[in-house]
Each structure stands twice: as C-alpha cells, then as structure tokens.
Amino acid sequence: MGTTETPRRIVMTPAARRAIDAAARLFYERGIHAVGVDLIAAEAGVTKKTLYDRFGSKEQIVVEYLADRDERWRAFLAERLEAAGPDPRDRVLAVFDATGAWAVDLSPKGCSMVNAHAEISDPTHPAHPVITGQKRWMLDLFTRLAGDIAPDRAGELARTLMLLHEGALVAHGLGIFPDAAAAAREQARALLP
Numbered sequence: 001m002g003t004t005e006t007p008r009r010i011v012m013t014p015a016a017r018r019a020i021d022a023a024a025r026l027f028y029e030r031g032i033h034a035v036g037v038d039l040i041a042a043e044a045g046v047t048k049k050t051l052y053d054r055f056g057s058k059e060q061i062v063v064e065y066l067a068d069r070d071e072r073w074r075a076f077l078a079e080r081l082e083a084a085g086p087d088p089r090d091r092v093l094a095v096f097d098a099t100g101a102w103a104v105d106l107s108p109k110g111c112s113m114v115n116a117h118a119e120i121s122d123p124t125h126p127a128h129p130v131i132t133g134q135k136r137w138m139l140d141l142f143t144r145l146a147g148d149i150a151p152d153r154a155g156e157l158a159r160t161l162m163l164l165h166e167g168a169l170v171a172h173g174l175g176i177f178p179d180a181a182a183a184a185r186e187q188a189r190a191l192l193p
Helices: 014-030 037-044 048-055 058-084 088-106 112-119 128-149 151-174 180-191
Strands: none
Touching: 014 037, 014 048, 014 058, 014 112, 037 048, 037 058, 048 058, 058 088, 058 112, 058 128, 088 128, 088 151, 088 180, 112 128, 112 151, 128 151, 151 180
C-alpha cells in the first residue's frame, strides 16, 4: 500500500471493539512490536481466531487502533476549535490548549502517531498512511488558520506552528519539562501578528 492510499477499515462488532480497546491500551503502554495477537485476544476476552477472522492480521489491528485514535483526536479538537470562536488567533491557541488537555488525559507517553512512527517507518506498512495522514492534516489545519492571519506568509507560519506543536508533543512524552503544550502555546502566541 502506498502512502497516498486510504487504508482499508473494518466494521466494528462488539468483539472487534473490545479487541481494539485492548490493543489500543497495550500498544500505547508497551509498544506495537512488543504486543502480540495472543495478548490482545486474552485482554479482549476473544479468541485469536476471532481476531484473525475480524481483522485478518495484526497490521489491520494497528491500522484500526491508529485510525480510531486519529478520529477521536479530530473530534476532540473540533469541539475546542468551535468553542474558540471565529478569531483565527484564538483558534490557533485553542489547538495548543486542546493538545495540552489531550496530552494530560490521554497521552501521558506522548503522541501515539509519533510513537507508532518510531516503530513503523516503512511506507508500505498499511498503518503508515494513517500516521502521516494525521500529521498532514494537522499541517493543513495550521495552514488554513495561518492563511486567515497572515496570507502572505501562511506556509511559513503554519510550518513553524507545526514544529512548535510536534515539539511540545515529544517533550511531553519524554517528560523533558512540565506543561510543554503551554510553553509551545506561548511561543505560538508571540508569533501571531
């Protein structure tokens, strides 16, 4: 599968949902390569055969885990962007506020996409488009917001905001310093004309 293709998704049954929930917890806590299908099945209370019947492969479980996480992040962020109102500066800062809240509550070990990419850098892996697609989506969001603030330098401003955002995620995951998202937010605020 190439990096521009949309990965195949499955319809979630209750057993598949339990499996994805178990896989998500295990993959995030222990790493994708460290977790086998046997452990996912045991944690989800399903058989290994059920996992393979529903997903076909561990790679598809990884796709579903990451795609589900991405969908939840986008919905979480959309709520905060809506609450921020129409001012593009407020909306940029809302991205950093949302990231801070998400990181504390749902990502104590850092960004699941960055963590997954550390294990899955092969562009032919079916989960690779989910990982890179989420980051491209974030850059596109920053580009749209920057275009409303500084149309003549939207690309440059968007890339800088993206670097601040991703740096905050990595710093948070590594525990480099407290509240990295708030520090990145302040740097972003200083950049906004």
